[in-house]
Amino acid sequence: MRDLANARLDTLLQHVAEEDRTLGAVVPPIFQTSLFVFDKPEDMRTTMFERPGGPPFHYSRVGNPTNDILERKIALLEKAEACKAFSSGMAAISAAIFHACRAGSHAVMIDTAYPPSRMFLNTLAQRYGVSHTYVDGRTVESILDAVRPETTLIYLESPSSFLFRLQDLRAVAAFARERGITTVIDNTYASPLYQNPIEMGIDIVCHSASKYLNGHSDVVAGVLCTSRERMEAIVREEVALLGAALPPFPAWLMLRGLRTLRLRVKQHEATANEVAAWLERQPWVQNVNHVGLPSHPQRALVESQMRGSTGLFSFEPTFQTQEANDAFVGALRLFRCGVSWGGHESLAVPLFVTPLDRPEGFRLVRLYCGLEDPADLIEDLDQASRAVGHG
Numbered sequence: 167m168r169d170l171a172n173a174r175l176d177t178l179l180q181h182v183a184e185e186d187r188t189l190g191a192v193v194p195p196i197f198q199t200s201l202f203v204f205d206k207p208e209d210m211r212t213t214m215f216e217r218p219g220g221p222p223f224h225y226s227r228v229g230n231p232t233n234d235i236l237e238r239k240i241a242l243l244e245k246a247e248a249c250k251a252f253s254s255g256m257a258a259i260s261a262a263i264f265h266a267c268r269a270g271s272h273a274v275m276i277d278t279a280y281p282p283s284r285m286f287l288n289t290l291a292q293r294y295g296v297s298h299t300y301v302d303g304r305t306v307e308s309i310l311d312a313v314r315p316e317t318t319l320i321y322l323e324s325p326s327s328f329l330f331r332l333q334d335l336r337a338v339a340a341f342a343r344e345r346g347i348t349t350v351i352d353n354t355y356a357s358p359l360y361q362n363p364i365e366m367g368i369d370i371v372c373h374s375a376s377k378y379l380n381g382h383s384d385v386v387a388g389v390l391c392t393s394r395e396r397m398e399a400i401v402r403e404e405v406a407l408l409g410a411a412l413p414p415f416p417a418w419l420m421l422r423g424l425r426t427l428r429l430r431v432k433q434h435e436a437t438a439n440e441v442a443a444w445l446e447r448q449p450w451v452q453n454v455n456h457v458g459l460p461s462h463p464q465r466a467l468v469e470s471q472m473r474g475s476t477g478l479f480s481f482e483p484t485f486q487t488q489e490a491n492d493a494f495v496g497a498l499r500l501f502r503c504g505v506s507w508g509g510h511e512s513l514a515v516p517l518f519v520t521p522l523d524r525p526e527g528f529r530l531v532r533l534y535c536g537l538e539d540p541a542d543l544i545e546d547l548d549q550a551s552r553a554v555g556h557g
């Protein structure tokens with residue numbers, strides 16, 4: 167048995183939760199099974215919820231040994247007591263929102279949060295009697311001023327994944343805790359390597375694991391991290407009853423992806439910083455929204471709550487027509503036009519956003535820097551700008 171007592175994070179990430187070497191296999195097996203059987207009926211009555219979703223395993227909708235390895239590793243990364251994997255990021259996010267709201271509740275959400283998260287409040291949550299207010303979130307007051315006596319949820323996304331705006335996690339968490347309001351954050355952008363919201367007092371951390379955690383554009387998955395006590399409630403209700411379990415095969419693929427998380431994220435970070443710094447100097451670029459640039463307007467907050475930036479950012483081109491924006495993205499050769507991010511491949515999307523502070527809206531290009539050489543990515547942006555008559 168190796169001794170991991172004093173091991174550092176990257177060592178733990180490789181070894182933790184892999185104590186049971188089945189037949190000496192260096193890669194844990196996929197427990198491709200729907201159920202687990204017992205010798206005696208009495209044994210079966212041991213609760214499924216003793217360790218939320220962990221052994222004793224009964225049924226793979228609630229817990230599976232392959233998923234359990236993954237969940238223990240991600241809990242470690244997020245410095246959380248418990249983690250649960252879901253069949254998508256939205257499944258994890260909707261489970262967190264259902265957990266935090268009741269009929270008559272009010273939710274406060276960041277106005278630039280991932281659009282389907284906002285749509286969840288507009289549609290499903292609304293249908294079940296949950297009201298909401300969207301807030302800018304860049305000042306603590308903008309969040310606190312929206313809180314009402316019936317507010318039970320403050321939903322953050324810091325940095326947000328279109329405009330890369332931050333919220334002060336420590337201040338919001340302290341305020342919410344005093345009033346018994348549940349705080350949830352979508353931490354997909356930062357990854358658990360660069361931001362650990364639970365350490366700052368946030369109650370529930372969600373990730374779209376389809377992005378960095380898996381990192382190979384071949385799995386749709388989500389995770390939720392929280393305290394053991396809260397996870398017991400979430401496993402009994404949202405996990406068991408909504409039933410959006412991650413099947414063991416994608417969990418196993420994620421275990422493979424997770425082994426290189428640090429290497430990949432560091433490379434995405436370095437490349438995006440180089441590409442964003444180049445873009446900032448181009449005459450056809452008005453503004454670059456990137457957490458990794460010294461010019462980010464919330465620099466002090468970035469430094470106080472994050473340890474780095476990653477591969478995703480956006481910029482406002484000087485050409486503000488849909489045709490020009492589409493033509494620019496269409497002229498790119500290495501950056502493919504597509505949603506999502508977090509894999510090996512660079513991506514670009516033309517966007518029109520209407521945040522609360524600029525309701526008239528404006529055009530953006532969101533870029534995701536994959537694992538290509540940054541010089542090639544810069545050349546690609548340069549040739550596309552010239553192809554559309556700028557640059």
Ligand SMILES: *Cc1c(COP(=O)(O)O)cnc(C)c1O
Pocket residue numbers: 254255256257280327352354355373374375376377386387388506
């Ligand atoms: C992709 C994404 C999600 C949703 O995750 P899925 O795995 O696609 O369901 C949530 N939040 C952010 C910031 C995302 O980029």
